[in-house]
Amino acid sequence: xxxxxxxxxxxxxxxxxxxxxxxxxxxxxxxxxxxxxxxxxxxxxxxxxxxxxxxxxxxxxxxxxxxxxxxxxxxxxxxxxxxxxxxxxxxxxxxxxxxxxxxxxxxxxxxxxxxxxxxxxxxxxxxxxxxxxxxxxxxxxxxxxxxxxxxxxxxxxxxxxxxxxxxxxxxxxxxxxxxxxxxxxxxxxxxxxxxxxxxxxxxxxxxxxxxxxxxxxxxxxxxxxxxxxxxxxxxxxxxxxxxxxxxxxxxxxxxxxxxxxxxxxxxxxxxxxx
Amino acid sequence: xxxxxxxxxxxxxxxxxxxxxxxxxxxxxxxxxxxxxxxxxxxxxxxxxxxxxxxxxxxxxxxxxxxxxxxxxxxxxxxxxxxxxxxxxxxxxxxxxxxxxxxxxxxxxxxxxxxxxxxxxxxxxxxxxxxxxxxxxxxxxxxxxxxxxxxxxxxxxxxxxxxxxxxxxxxxxxxxxxxxxxxxxxxxxxxxxxxxxxxxxxxxxxxxxxxxxxxxxxxxxxxxxxxxxxxxxxxxxxxxxxxxxxxxxxxxxxxxxxxxxxxxxxxxxxxxxxxxxxxxxxxxxxxxxxxxxxxxxxxxxxxxxxxxxxxx
Numbered sequence: 234x235x236x237x238x239x240x241x242x243x244x245x246x247x248x249x250x251x252x253x254x255x256x257x258x259x260x261x262x263x264x265x266x267x268x269x270x271x272x273x274x275x276x277x278x279x280x281x282x283x284x285x286x287x288x289x290x291x292x293x294x295x296x297x298x299x300x301x302x303x304x305x306x307x308x309x310x311x312x313x314x315x316x317x318x319x320x321x322x323x324x325x326x327x328x329x330x331x332x333x334x335x336x337x338x339x340x341x342x343x344x345x346x347x348x349x350x351x352x353x354x355x356x357x358x359x360x361x362x363x364x365x366x367x368x369x370x371x372x373x374x375x376x377x378x379x380x381x382x383x384x385x386x387x388x389x390x391x392x393x394x395x396x397x398x399x400x401x402x403x404x405x406x407x408x409x410x411x412x413x414x415x416x417x418x419x420x421x422x423x424x425x426x427x428x429x430x431x432x433x434x435x436x437x438x439x440x441x442x443x444x445x446x447x448x449x450x451x452x453x454x455x456x457x458x459x460x461x462x463x464x465x466x467x468x469x470x471x472x473x474x475x476x477x478x479x480x481x482x483x484x485x486x487x488x489x490x491x492x493x494x495x496x497x498x499x500x501x502x503x504x505x506x507x
Numbered sequence: 508x509x510x511x512x513x514x515x516x517x518x519x520x521x522x523x524x525x526x527x528x529x530x531x532x533x534x535x536x537x538x539x540x541x542x543x544x545x546x547x548x549x550x551x552x553x554x555x556x557x558x559x560x561x562x563x564x565x566x567x568x569x570x571x572x573x574x575x576x577x578x579x580x581x582x583x584x585x586x587x588x589x590x591x592x593x594x595x596x597x598x599x600x601x602x603x604x605x606x607x608x609x610x611x612x613x614x615x616x617x618x619x620x621x622x623x624x625x626x627x628x629x630x631x632x633x634x635x636x637x638x639x640x641x642x643x644x645x646x647x648x649x650x651x652x653x654x655x656x657x658x659x660x661x662x663x664x665x666x667x668x669x670x671x672x673x674x675x676x677x678x679x680x681x682x683x684x685x686x687x688x689x690x691x692x693x694x695x696x697x698x699x700x701x702x703x704x705x706x707x708x709x710x711x712x713x714x715x716x717x718x719x720x721x722x723x724x725x726x727x728x729x730x731x732x733x734x735x736x737x738x739x740x741x742x743x744x745x746x747x748x749x750x751x752x753x754x755x756x757x758x759x760x761x762x763x764x765x766x767x768x769x770x771x772x773x774x775x776x777x778x779x780x781x782x783x784x785x786x787x788x789x790x791x792x793x794x795x796x797x798x799x800x801x802x803x804x805x806x807x808x809x810x811x812x813x814x815x816x817x818x819x
Binding site: 237244254261262274278326327328331346348349350353356358361379380382410460461464474478485486489 | 542556614625644645728747757760791798801806
């Protein structure tokens with residue numbers, strides 16, 4: 234876009250500065266997770282651990298209920314991902330390939346609520362869960378994460394590009410609509426569906442507000458909630474907290490690294506989801 | 508392609524064909540109902556109903572454990588004007604949001620434009636910028652809480668080289684807002700670099716080449732070609748980023764004071780007030796009124812965005 238030499242030099246300099254800003258805190262936390270307690274409290278602070286140790290991980294995984302939190306979060310995230318992949322692809326398919334009255338209007342309503350944050354309507358959601366006596370259960374934790382408006386929109390965009398002739402041909406051969414959904418639509422939209430799965434998983438994994446509200450006992454904590462509560466209670470135990478933070482970041486990084494192409498494509502094509 | 512073939516079929520087949528078509532049509536209606544019905548029901552239950560119910564609740568003195576929940580009209584809203592905690596929260600949230608949105612988006616825009624002149628290295632940089640984006644808010648805040656620590660923190664160590672005395676970043680009501688802005692910029696900037704990158708790549712190279720031939724320098728190209736073409740995306744990012752920042756809570760929860768005595772200032776934000784009124788004191792009607800404020804704010808932003816896109 235710009236060929237001038239000074240622009241290129243500025244670009245390198247600015248990007249390196251911002252890259253340091255984004256990466257250094259990240260390396261610091263990983264470094265801290267492997268430092269001994271003495272080294273963490275040393276002044277001046279060290280950047281990378283001098284004598285790497287696993288004792289922080291042993292401490293948080295062995296002497297706190299953190300493994301339970303991880304298992305809870307895994308369960309919730311996977312259930313939520315499954316639900317969202319099913320609901321998004323089904324609704325996306327119907328909106329993309331079938332004509333029915335009020336289709337446009339219903340779709341607009343779904344889109345309009347896409348950006349309204351959970352915080353704005355969590356009070357009635359909580360009352361609803363309270364009324365059916367489901368506070369502090371997995372069902373309550375998963376329940377608001379079973380649909381994703383962005384997912385419906387995204388899957389509709391993906392499925393719209395599948396040619397109608399293919400579906401017609403299948404129908405002539407006697408295929409039912411469910412068969413078409415299961416065998417043709419899911420197969421041909423699997424790349425988009427993966428991207429939605431990644432979004433759903435990371436959204437559920439990173440969720441903090443809803444668990445904070447509905448969970449009341451330690452055995453139902455998620456990693457995010459456990460980490461936040463633990464660091465408030467044992468503020469000075471940097472080592473185990475850093476290890477906990479690393480544990481809660483790693484799955485996100487793995488998922489992102491594995492599916493980077495899908496995610497970037499997802500952002501590029503339909504523009505847009507934090 | 509299939510349809511003309513079917514019409515051309517001989518007459519005797521037609522009635523059977525008609526039957527088959529009718530059956531297919533029935534199947535389709537059945538499928539639409541079975542497939543979309545549950546999804547829409549779920550959607551109504553966990554999105555539409557709670558949003559409507561939030562508005563209704565805000566007119567009641569609702570307390571979850573009480574039988575009687577009398578209608579109080581606008582009293583909850585009137586109380587919003589008297590509640591000094593809510594005022595503080597609103598002021599803090601707005602100050603934080605303005606700073607965070609402006610700084611995040613300016614850096615992201617500048618970086619995205621600059622990245623286009625080093626096209627080869629761009630994907631690698633985008634990847635590095637994206638690491639904080641995939642980091643959830645809680646560990647992100649935990650990382651920064653430690654960086655801000657007054658005695659062991661890296662920031663104070665770094666500033667000490669420039670002769671700056673140790674600062675209690677999380678103890679001072681003004682500094683903590685700044686500290687929160689830094690965390691948010693860190694977390695969000697990579698996402699918006701990618702979004703702007705998408706917009707910039709859509710600008711045809713020929714336009715910029717033509718401008719170069721006409722003797723435009725880089726700055727003129729940015730001001731007169733790139734920025735005007737990016738306008739819709741900039742508007743979108745301002746709306747998205749403002750909504751994200753206005754809802755700030757997890758980093759506040761982690762970075763601010765706690766009952767267990769972690770040293771920090773107790774910064775109030777809007778969502779924090781909703782949380783404590785609704786789920787600590789169970790004044791759900793009043794929390795509902797605060798939610799409506801949030802809801803109106805988000806909706807007005809979306810309306811602005813919608814109208815602006817409509818003009819085009």
